[in-house]
Amino acid sequence: MTAPIPLEEAWTRLLAMITPLESExxxxxxxxxRVLAEPLVARRTQPWADLSAMDGFACAGEGPWRIxxxxxxxxxxxxxxxxxEAVRISTGAAVPEGADxxxxxxxxxxxxxxxxxxxxxxxxxxxxxxxFDFASGDIxxxxxxxVSPAGLALARASGNGTLTALRAPRVTLIECGDELVADPLECPDDRLPASNGAMLGAMASQAGAIVQxxxxVADRKSALREAFETARxxxxxVTMGGASVGDHDLVKPVLEELGAELTFWRVAIRPGKPLLVARWExxxxLGLPxxxxxxxxxGKLFMLPTIGVLSGEARPLPVPIPIPLRGSLPEGGPRREFRRARLVDGEACPIEQRDSSALRALAQADLLIDRPAHAGEAKAGTPVPCYWIANGANA
Structure with missing residues (x-):
C-alpha cells in the first residue's frame, strides 16, 4: 500500500486531469x-452624462442664484x-450645461x-x-x-443581455453504505439517516453544478456497478463512503473491474485520508470518505476545486485567510489537520470536538483551521490560516 501523498501534490495531480467544459x-x-468564458465588455457608458449625486440645485458660479x-x-x-442661475435637480438627474x-x-x-x-x-x-463607473468598451x-449577484447587476447596467459562460458541470453523487436510510423519518435506531449526499449536493449546487x-447504494458490487452505469x-x-480498506469498501475494486484508471489514493490530511481519484471513460x-x-x-478541498476548473474558474483552489487564534492550540500530529472553529469577535475559536462523525460540531463551525503536520503549539493571538466554510456567521 502506497503512503498518503501531500495535499499540494494531490491538488497538482487532480487539476492536471481536468479540462474546462465548452462555452455557451x-x-x-x-x-x-456561471463562470465567464469571455470577458464582460461594457456596451454603454455609465453614467451617460454628468449626474447629480444629491437632491438639490445645479448651480452656475457663486451664489446667490435665480432658479x-x-x-x-x-x-x-x-x-x-x-x-x-440654478435649476432644481434630483438624484441621478443630468447636470445641465453650464452648471458646475x-x-x-x-x-x-x-x-x-x-x-x-x-x-x-x-x-x-x-x-x-x-x-466614472465605466465607459463603452471597458472590460x-x-x-x-x-458571476455574482453584483456581477449580474453590472452586466445589465452595462447593456448586456447575454453572456458567454462555460457549461454548468453535470455532477452525480453516489452515497454508499448498508447502514444508510434515505428517509430520515423512517430510520431505525441501528441505522443512519443518509446525510452526505444532501450535504455535498448543496455544496455542488452552490458551486454552479447540475446535481444528480x-x-x-447497498454494499454490493452489483449495486455499485449499477450506480456507476447510471452516472455514465x-x-x-463523486462517491461517499466505500473508499477505504474495509471488507465492505467496494469503490476501488468496482472501479478496477470497470477498467477505470486510478490516479491516486489516500492523502496525508486529517480528516479525509482515504480519498480516491480516478478516471473512467x-x-x-472522486471517492470521498x-x-x-x-x-x-x-468535498471542500477536492470536489469544489474540480467543479471550479470544469466551470472555467481562473483560481479554483481555496485561499486561506489569516485569522488570530482565540485560545491556543497544542502541538500537531503527523498529518496535516483541518480543525473546525467558530468565528468569535474576529478570532478563530477552535471547537474541541474533533471526531470525524460529529455533525453538530461541523454545523456550528464557520472556519477550518489549516494546521501543518507536526505543527508547534500556537498561542492565543497567533494568526493561523483558515478556510471560510460559511455556516452562517457574519464576518
Whole structure:
C-alpha cells in the first residue's frame, strides 16, 4: 500500500486531469453562478452624462442664484445655465450645461425663485462625472470570473443581455453504505439517516453544478456497478463512503473491474485520508470518505476545486485567510489537520470536538483551521490560516 501523498501534490495531480467544459451563450438573468468564458465588455457608458449625486440645485458660479427650471431623472433640463442661475435637480438627474456644482437641499435657502446657500458649495461638489463607473468598451469582468449577484447587476447596467459562460458541470453523487436510510423519518435506531449526499449536493449546487443524487447504494458490487452505469457520461462522479480498506469498501475494486484508471489514493490530511481519484471513460471520479466531516472537508478541498476548473474558474483552489487564534492550540500530529472553529469577535475559536462523525460540531463551525503536520503549539493571538466554510456567521 502506497503512503498518503501531500495535499499540494494531490491538488497538482487532480487539476492536471481536468479540462474546462465548452462555452455557451447564457441569458444574463440566468448567469449567476456561471463562470465567464469571455470577458464582460461594457456596451454603454455609465453614467451617460454628468449626474447629480444629491437632491438639490445645479448651480452656475457663486451664489446667490435665480432658479430657472428643473432637471429630473429621465427628463433633463432643456437649456443652458449661466452664471448666477440654478435649476432644481434630483438624484441621478443630468447636470445641465453650464452648471458646475450641486447645492444640496439641506443647505439651500429658497424664497420664491431666489436661491442662497447656508454654506457655499465648492465647484464639482456632488457631481458624478460621465463615465466614472465605466465607459463603452471597458472590460468589466475577466474570463474565469464567476458571476455574482453584483456581477449580474453590472452586466445589465452595462447593456448586456447575454453572456458567454462555460457549461454548468453535470455532477452525480453516489452515497454508499448498508447502514444508510434515505428517509430520515423512517430510520431505525441501528441505522443512519443518509446525510452526505444532501450535504455535498448543496455544496455542488452552490458551486454552479447540475446535481444528480443516487443512493443510498447497498454494499454490493452489483449495486455499485449499477450506480456507476447510471452516472455514465456525466462530467464528475463523486462517491461517499466505500473508499477505504474495509471488507465492505467496494469503490476501488468496482472501479478496477470497470477498467477505470486510478490516479491516486489516500492523502496525508486529517480528516479525509482515504480519498480516491480516478478516471473512467473520460469521466473524473472522486471517492470521498463516508464519515460526514471527512466527506465535507474533502468535498471542500477536492470536489469544489474540480467543479471550479470544469466551470472555467481562473483560481479554483481555496485561499486561506489569516485569522488570530482565540485560545491556543497544542502541538500537531503527523498529518496535516483541518480543525473546525467558530468565528468569535474576529478570532478563530477552535471547537474541541474533533471526531470525524460529529455533525453538530461541523454545523456550528464557520472556519477550518489549516494546521501543518507536526505543527508547534500556537498561542492565543497567533494568526493561523483558515478556510471560510460559511455556516452562517457574519464576518
Amino acid at each position: 451563450m447564457v441569458a444574463v438573468d440566468d448567469a449567476v453562478g 430657472t427650471g428643473e432637471s429630473r431623472a429621465g427628463q433633463a433640463f432643456d437649456g443652458v445655465v449661466t452664471s448666477g 456644482r450641486i447645492l444640496v437641499v439641506e443647505e439651500a435657502l429658497v424664497e420664491g425663485h431666489e436661491l442662497a446657500a447656508t454654506e457655499a458649495p465648492e465647484p464639482g461638489r456632488h457631481i458624478r462625472r460621465r463615465g 468589466l469582468m475577466e474570463a474565469g470570473q464567476r 443524487r443516487i443512493g443510498p 457520461g456525466n462530467d464528475l462522479i 473520460g469521466t473524473l471520479i 463516508g464519515n460526514p466531516v471527512s466527506s465535507f472537508v474533502t
